[in-house]
Structure formats: C-alpha cells, structure tokens
Amino acid sequence: MPSSIPDIVISRLPVYLRALERLSQEGQEVTSSHELGKRLGISSAQIRKDLSHFGGFGKQGTGYRIAYLREQLRQVLNVERDWEVALVGAGDLGNAVARYRGFSNRGFHIACVFDSSTDKIGKSIAEFLIQPLDTMHTIIAERGIKIAMVAVPAESAQSVADTLIAAGVRAILNYAPINLNVPDNVHVQYIDPVIHLQRMTYYLE
Amino acid sequence: MPSSIPDIVISRLPVYLRALERLSQEGQEVTSSHELGKRLGISSAQIRKDLSHFGGFGKQGTGYRIAYLREQLRQVLNVERDWEVALVGAGDLGNAVARYRGFSNRGFHIACVFDSSTDKIGKSIAEFLIQPLDTMHTIIAERGIKIAMVAVPAESAQSVADTLIAAGVRAILNYAPINLNVPDNVHVQYIDPVIHLQRMTYYLE
DNA sequence: TGGTGATTGTGAAAGATGTGACAACTTCTA
DNA sequence: TAGAAGTTGTCACATCTTTCACAATCACCA
Structure with a gap:
C-alpha cells in the first residue's frame, strides 16, 4: 500500500x-x-x-x-540499484547533460544517446555514440530502459515522449519548455530554468 | 498586500x-x-x-x-522588463547555461559570467568574457544585478551565495547539489537533475 | 428578440498538509 | 544509581489548498 x-x-x-x-x-x-x-x-x-x-x-x-x-x-x-537512463537530444543542452558528472553514485547512468540530426548521428558526446532516433524504440525496448531525459526542442518533445512511452519508458525528465501529455502510469518531471527564475521575480522590488 | x-x-x-x-x-x-x-x-x-x-x-x-x-x-x-542575470561558474554546466538560447523573450539575459579558475578567466563562453570572482562583488553591486545563477561545485556554492547576497543579489537559481542558507529576503530555486530523477524512481516497478 | 450553450468568478465544503506538544526512551554525568 | 538533557514517533489540531457547484454573463442563432 x-x-x-x-x-x-x-x-x-x-x-x-x-x-x-x-x-x-x-x-x-x-x-x-x-x-x-x-x-x-x-x-x-x-x-x-x-x-x-x-x-x-x-x-x-x-x-x-x-x-x-x-x-x-x-x-x-529505489536507488540502491543503478538505473540506465536514455538521453534524447544532442544539442547544447543534451551535450551538457551527457557530460554531467553528477549522476554516478546517486543511482543513475546514461546508457544511450539519441538525436535526429544526420550531422550528429555517428559522432560522440563524452563516451556516448549518438544514435539515430529511428533505432530508439528498439534499443530502449530491448534493454528494458525505464527512464529517459528529453533535451530536444519544444516542437519535438511530445512526439519524442510518445515514442519513449511506447518503447516502455515510465519516467521522463523533460528539459524542453513544454508540458507533456502522458498516460497515468508515466511520471514526468520538468526542468525549465526560466520557470524557476520567473517564480522569483514576482517577489523582487 | x-x-x-x-x-x-x-x-x-x-x-x-x-x-x-x-x-x-x-x-x-x-x-x-x-x-x-x-x-x-x-x-x-x-x-x-x-x-x-x-x-x-x-x-x-x-x-x-x-x-x-x-x-x-x-x-x-514582473517579467515585462528584461532582467540582468549573473552567472557564476564556467565549467561544463556554466557553459551550457551560458549557451542556452531560451532566456531571451522570457524576461532574462545573462549580463556577466564569473569563475575562479585562472585557466578560464579572460576566455569567453558564447559572447561572454569570463571574469575573476574577486571582481564579482563590485560588478554586481555597480550594475545593480538582483538575480544570479550558481553553477559551481557544491563545496563553493555557499560562499559564492554569500558573496552574491552581500553584493545585492536577491534571487538565486542554484544548480549546485546542495542546500543554501540565505536570509529571509533572498529567494532560492534549485535545479538538481538527480533529485528530479529520484522523485520518480520511487514509483517504478 | 428570446432561447441555448458556453464560460467565468467565487463562496462554501472537502481534503491535504504542516505544526505543536508530549510520552517514551536514551545517553551522559555526577 | 538517579537525575538532567536531548531526541524520536505520534496524535490532535490548525492551517493551507483544491474541488464543487452555481449565479451571472456572454455570444450566437433561429
């Protein structure tokens, strides 16, 4: 219970x-x-x-x-185990997330990185090979990945989320500045620095 | 009221x-x-x-x-005006924040960037010159900057915050994975991706 | 023009969350 | 060994937050 x-x-x-x-x-x-x-x-x-x-x-x-x-x-x-996390989006933001050293020892590590841009596919960020979005469903489903971070433009975020969920993801950390519509059994957390800043300006002056 | x-x-x-x-x-x-x-x-x-x-x-x-x-x-x-924001820390995270394109049109722009590392001081991120921490107080006080983003290691975050507050900052967006102690008239918001992830793992499985 | 369907703003009720206070227990010291 | 100081876990209460329900208003159309 x-x-x-x-x-x-x-x-x-x-x-x-x-x-x-x-x-x-x-x-x-x-x-x-x-x-x-x-x-x-x-x-x-x-x-x-x-x-x-x-x-x-x-x-x-x-x-x-x-x-x-x-x-x-x-x-x-539930963070005694180490969770595999998929990262979608290899732009500036995705880059920074991929390089972030703070995940280890706190229950998470990045397992794979996806992007749609042909410029980026095949290249690497940190130690991760950037893979094409089309392979995302298969890879995530096969590895049983349950957690993903979304660092794509707002326009693509919902469709990326839909794909992730179809592949079995149940928790999404969304960096895109947009609300996601997801089924009840999927959890979403949001990180949008501007939202946080705007929560403080109300109190200034 | x-x-x-x-x-x-x-x-x-x-x-x-x-x-x-x-x-x-x-x-x-x-x-x-x-x-x-x-x-x-x-x-x-x-x-x-x-x-x-x-x-x-x-x-x-x-x-x-x-x-x-x-x-x-x-x-x-209070976001009709455009707020100047100071960024402290020019490591991977600070870099990503400095390059983030999402601030414009939503009420904020980065006005200056500080770091303590002699390697970085004098160099630039995006269009911003990295300035030494010692000059931070003066610059922030003179320009009347009220908002700062902290992207330094956890160990330095509290002392950076203290300096910022002494210089007149009243709102801090803290990316360092540590709680800050601040006076009542100062507002703090936190961004720690691991915290967000851990809020979801409880519900998985 | 009058009737229909939509939507707001709001007071009252329900529900969720936080606080206060204290018995029960532990450690320390004399 | 006995008393003092400190701390937890918890229950009852206070406060905060959300939901409900509806009068008032508006646009549209026959």
Missing part, C-alpha cells in the same frame, strides 16, 4: 538523502531532525513525520545514524 | 504563461480554463481561482483572450 504515502512526502526524500550524503562526506556519523531541518529550512517535526511513514529510523535521545538512514532512504527511493 | 497570495499560486503562474505563449505561437487567440487545464493536467477550477487572485482576466461565455492574459501574467510576474 505504498500509494497511501503522499507525493509531497516522496518529493522531499531525495532532498533529505542529498543532505545526508553531504553530512556523511563531512565526516559526521549521527544527526537529528533538528539539525537536518536547520540545514534544509524545514521544521524538525516535518522531517520526523515524513520519515515515520517508512518506519522508525531514529533512536530517542540520540537521533539518526547517518549511514543507516541514508541506506534506508536509498531503498525506499 | 501581495504577500497574501500563496506561494504555490505564484509558482504556477509561469507555467500558465509558458502555455499561453505556446498557444499564441500556434496561432490561437482565445482559450478557456478548461482547455488550459487539459493541456497542463490541472483542473479548470484551480486555474480560474489562481487567476482570480489578480483580477478578472476572462469573459464569461468566451474565455480568455490569450494576448491579454499573457500580458497580464507578465506584469504580475
């Missing part, structure tokens, strides 16, 4: 996990909901309540053992 | 604006809360209610004139 846990709680767990990894790097072994909350700008009660959905990870009087809680969150979030 | 409007409402306005711009591009002149909601996966009631915080932009029986509503949202969001 995992569906009974609110989305909004799930959405905070990766943030907790990231903070724990950082604390761990800094050599700390134990933390408390209060310390974590102070770092993240979240109330300690909320952190305790969020975590309590998945079991009691802490110890009264002491707090949380960082290594243990980190491991538990990884399990809950 | 603009503070009485919930943050969560503000955070949806840029999404509405983006959809309106798209509809406009497609040649449409009028839309309804129902159509917009269908596109965005949001209920029509929510869209109407959100918009009603700022006045009555629509007409009963007809819907919303797209050009007009778009203009009104731009005003509300």
Whole structure:
C-alpha cells in the first residue's frame, strides 16, 4: 500500500538523502531532525513525520545514524540499484547533460544517446555514440530502459515522449519548455530554468 | 498586500504563461480554463481561482483572450522588463547555461559570467568574457544585478551565495547539489537533475 | 428578440498538509 | 544509581489548498 504515502512526502526524500550524503562526506556519523531541518529550512517535526511513514529510523535521545538512514532512504527511493537512463537530444543542452558528472553514485547512468540530426548521428558526446532516433524504440525496448531525459526542442518533445512511452519508458525528465501529455502510469518531471527564475521575480522590488 | 497570495499560486503562474505563449505561437487567440487545464493536467477550477487572485482576466461565455492574459501574467510576474542575470561558474554546466538560447523573450539575459579558475578567466563562453570572482562583488553591486545563477561545485556554492547576497543579489537559481542558507529576503530555486530523477524512481516497478 | 450553450468568478465544503506538544526512551554525568 | 538533557514517533489540531457547484454573463442563432 505504498500509494497511501503522499507525493509531497516522496518529493522531499531525495532532498533529505542529498543532505545526508553531504553530512556523511563531512565526516559526521549521527544527526537529528533538528539539525537536518536547520540545514534544509524545514521544521524538525516535518522531517520526523515524513520519515515515520517508512518506519522508525531514529533512536530517542540520540537521533539518526547517518549511514543507516541514508541506506534506508536509498531503498525506499529505489536507488540502491543503478538505473540506465536514455538521453534524447544532442544539442547544447543534451551535450551538457551527457557530460554531467553528477549522476554516478546517486543511482543513475546514461546508457544511450539519441538525436535526429544526420550531422550528429555517428559522432560522440563524452563516451556516448549518438544514435539515430529511428533505432530508439528498439534499443530502449530491448534493454528494458525505464527512464529517459528529453533535451530536444519544444516542437519535438511530445512526439519524442510518445515514442519513449511506447518503447516502455515510465519516467521522463523533460528539459524542453513544454508540458507533456502522458498516460497515468508515466511520471514526468520538468526542468525549465526560466520557470524557476520567473517564480522569483514576482517577489523582487 | 501581495504577500497574501500563496506561494504555490505564484509558482504556477509561469507555467500558465509558458502555455499561453505556446498557444499564441500556434496561432490561437482565445482559450478557456478548461482547455488550459487539459493541456497542463490541472483542473479548470484551480486555474480560474489562481487567476482570480489578480483580477478578472476572462469573459464569461468566451474565455480568455490569450494576448491579454499573457500580458497580464507578465506584469504580475514582473517579467515585462528584461532582467540582468549573473552567472557564476564556467565549467561544463556554466557553459551550457551560458549557451542556452531560451532566456531571451522570457524576461532574462545573462549580463556577466564569473569563475575562479585562472585557466578560464579572460576566455569567453558564447559572447561572454569570463571574469575573476574577486571582481564579482563590485560588478554586481555597480550594475545593480538582483538575480544570479550558481553553477559551481557544491563545496563553493555557499560562499559564492554569500558573496552574491552581500553584493545585492536577491534571487538565486542554484544548480549546485546542495542546500543554501540565505536570509529571509533572498529567494532560492534549485535545479538538481538527480533529485528530479529520484522523485520518480520511487514509483517504478 | 428570446432561447441555448458556453464560460467565468467565487463562496462554501472537502481534503491535504504542516505544526505543536508530549510520552517514551536514551545517553551522559555526577 | 538517579537525575538532567536531548531526541524520536505520534496524535490532535490548525492551517493551507483544491474541488464543487452555481449565479451571472456572454455570444450566437433561429
């Protein structure tokens, strides 16, 4: 009955996990909901309540053992395994995503890169060979890839998403500045820097 | 009394604006809360209610004139003017951000680029000269820049943010995978692709 | 001109989310 | 060993957010 846990709680767990990894790097072994909350700008009660959905990870009087809680969150979030991710689009943005070093050790690695432009097909970004869009369905279906990142122009994003979904992808990270229409069993997250900037200008001046 | 409007409402306005711009591009002149909601996966009631915080932009029986509503949202969001944005960090990520073509016409342009590495200082990305971090405070303060994007390693992000804030920046878009501690009058938005991916893996399998 | 179908803006109700407060427990110290 | 200080997990409550439902209005057409 995992569906009974609110989305909004799930959405905070990766943030907790990231903070724990950082604390761990800094050599700390134990933390408390209060310390974590102070770092993240979240109330300690909320952190305790969020975590309590998945079991009691802490110890009264002491707090949380960082290594243990980190491991538990990884399990809950399903990122103990390493997920293969397909990248679609090899323009500037796709290039940057392909070169990004931050995926490793956090549960993901890029498995293949696709583009439609004949200029780019056959060339490489970082260590990845750029493959033609026509082969995407086959490759993704065969390898059983479930996650994709879309870094194509807004105009092509919906049709790319449709193809991905038909091939079996169930989670899409969309960098294109457009909303995608997808079936209920497919998850989408959006990254559009302008949207984030516009969320702040309202408060300026 | 603009503070009485919930943050969560503000955070949806840029999404509405983006959809309106798209509809406009497609040649449409009028839309309804129902159509917009269908596109965005949001209920029509929510869209109407959100918009009603700022006045009555629509007409009963007809819907919303797209050009007009778009203009009104731009005003509300404070993106009729063009904001200067500072970019800190000229590594792979900073490079991609600097080259990103999507800022223009949506209220923003990059005004200056900073990095600490002596290798990079003096060189250019796209049309921007990379300037040394030591000059950042002066330049940002003099030009009155209020918005910055941070694309430096996690280790340096907090100190960069501190410098930015001291120089007058009031809105930070942080690409570094770390939480920033900032005063109440400073706004921060985060972009970390791994966080977004981890928000979806929970639901896979 | 009057009737039909569409759509907004909004108050009230329902539902979701966050906070406060505390018993229960742990560790530390004297 | 006993008391003090710290911390969790949780329940009840408060607050925030979304949905519902409908009067009011508009455009169109016969």
